[in-house]
Amino acid sequence: MTSPEHAVSVRDLRKSYGSVDALHGVSFDIAHGETFALLGPNGAGKSTTIEILEGYRDRSGGTAEVLGVDPGTGGTAWKARLGIVLQSTGESGSATVREQLTHFAGFYPNPRNVDEVIDAVGLREKEKTLIRKLSGGQRRRVDVALGIIGNPELLFLDEPTTGFDPEARRQFWQLILGLKEEGTTILLTTHYLDEAARLSDRAGVIAGGALVEVGAIDEIGGIEARTPIVRWREDDRLHERRTTEPGRLVAEIVARNDGAEVPDLEIVRPSLEDVYLDLVDRASTATTEEVAR
Numbered sequence: 001m002t003s004p005e006h007a008v009s010v011r012d013l014r015k016s017y018g019s020v021d022a023l024h025g026v027s028f029d030i031a032h033g034e035t036f037a038l039l040g041p042n043g044a045g046k047s048t049t050i051e052i053l054e055g056y057r058d059r060s061g062g063t064a065e066v067l068g069v070d071p072g073t074g075g076t077a078w079k080a081r082l083g084i085v086l087q088s089t090g091e092s093g094s095a096t097v098r099e100q101l102t103h104f105a106g107f108y109p110n111p112r113n114v115d116e117v118i119d120a121v122g123l124r125e126k127e128k129t130l131i132r133k134l135s136g137g138q139r140r141r142v143d144v145a146l147g148i149i150g151n152p153e154l155l156f157l158d159e160p161t162t163g164f165d166p167e168a169r170r171q172f173w174q175l176i177l178g179l180k181e182e183g184t185t186i187l188l189t190t191h192y193l194d195e196a197a198r199l200s201d202r203a204g205v206i207a208g209g210a211l212v213e214v215g216a217i218d219e220i221g222g223i224e225a226r227t228p229i230v231r232w233r234e235d236d237r238l239h240e241r242r243t244t245e246p247g248r249l250v251a252e253i254v255a256r257n258d259g260a261e262v263p264d265l266e267i268v269r270p271s272l273e274d275v276y277l278d279l280v281d282r283a284s285t286a287t288t289e290e291v292a293r
């Protein structure tokens with residue numbers, strides 16, 4: 001049943017909620033074993049896309065194939081090959097962490113070891129605690145644990161680390177990098193651009209229901225957007241220049257100042273966050289211009 005080429009294939013995906021056009025023609029592929037980040041501002045259409053691919057939402061148009069199956073018609077055997085971490089947690093119940101994981105492991109044909117999963121999400125000390133007595137971040141870890149307990153081929157992570165403290169986020173990254181190494185395909189949405197940069201091979205940027213960019217994580221936005229920026233103070237003015245040879249430019253500035261320290265000198269390499277903000281800004285300007293026409 002597995003598609004020979006891609007784990008996920010989406011063409012011209014459309015979704016309307018009444019008069020709201022949430023998605024209008026989104027197309028992308030995710031290769032087997034790839035981690036793909038879907039990025040975009042609030043309301044862009046990320047959850048709608050991910051929920052259609054999980055089989056939780058109907059689409060209004062276009063085609064979608066997930067592990068070789070149309071998610072609109074996927075049955076239990078297909079669902080057992082997916083791991084899902086939804087955006088909002090549904091786990092507030094009166095079972096302990098261990099009980100809940102053991103219970104869910106029973107639903108899958110080839111589950112992971114419960115102890116390994118408890119350790120992987122850092123909940124060893126809380127394994128006998130009722131889930132409703134956990135903190136928000138700890139409950140989110142339970143969500144992640146439930147997402148991976150079935151040993152999925154394809155893992156959907158919808159803003160998985162919201163509410164995590166910085167240390168928990170780093171631990172989570174290690175967990176995901178381990179799953180990647182084992183060959184799990186991952187579709188991730190996140191508002192943390194450092195997380196996307198650390199974990200993903202490729203990313204798509206969605207804005208206003210359309211995909212405005214898709215590409216390798218270190219190439220997205222184009223070479224131009226990644227060109228370093230040199231800033232410095234000279235003649236009592238702040239200067240700024242983009243250059244692919246920042247070392248040479250700094251050497252020139254130092255030379256013409258007789259080797260003196262250059263005030264306020266910095267070389268900035270635009271991060272994924274800078275590139276992303278630029279892309280989203282351009283997309284919203286284009287939409288505003290379209291509306292004005």
Ligand SMILES: Nc1ncnc2c1ncn2[C@@H]1O[C@H](COP(=O)(O)OP(=O)(O)OP(=O)(O)O)[C@@H](O)[C@H]1O
Pocket residue numbers: 017020022040041042043044045046047048049087
């Ligand atoms: N059940 C619904 N009924 C009506 N409109 C909806 C529904 N779900 C989402 N929408 C609308 O569809 C658009 C896309 O929402 P979606 O939740 O997919 O965005 P998102 O990119 O996941 O946002 P966020 O980053 O805030 O989670 C928004 O305009 C939203 O208001």
